[in-house]
Amino acid sequence: xxxxxxxxxxxxxxxxxxxxxxxxxxxxxxxxxxxxxxxxxxxxxxxxxxxxxxxxxxxxxxxxxxxxxxxxxxxxxxxxxx
Numbered sequence: 001x002x003x004x005x006x007x008x009x010x011x012x013x014x015x016x017x018x019x020x021x022x023x024x025x026x027x028x029x030x031x032x033x034x035x036x037x038x039x040x041x042x043x044x045x046x047x048x049x050x051x052x053x054x055x056x057x058x059x060x061x062x063x064x065x066x067x068x069x070x071x072x073x074x075x076x077x078x079x080x081x082x
Contacts (some may be wrong), residue, residue, distance in 0.1 A: 002065045004064070005065050005067055006065065009061060012050075012061075012074070017057060018080075019053050019055050020050075020076060020078070021052060025050075026074075028046040030046075031066055034065045037062065040060075048064040048072070049076065
C-alpha cells in the first residue's frame with residue numbers, strides 16, 4: 001500500500017523463444033498515483049504500449065497504484081522468430 005492505496009503488479013510473460021514486438025495492451029481508464037516509467041511503457045487513451053520488445057522466455061513487469069485493479073490485457077502484438 002502506498003498512501004493507503006493498493007499497489008498492483010502487471011506481469012506479461014513470453015513463454016516461447018520468439019520475440020514479441022509492437023505489444024499493445026488494452027488499459028481502459030488507466031491511472032496511477034505513482035509515475036509509470038515512460039521509457040518502458042507509453043499510455044495513450046485506452047491503450048498502453050511497450051516501448052521495447054518482449055524477448056523470448058522473459059517477463060515484463062510494471063506496477064501502478066490506484067484504488068482498483070484495471071483489466072489490463074494484450075490487445076495486439078507481432079511475433080518475430082529468430
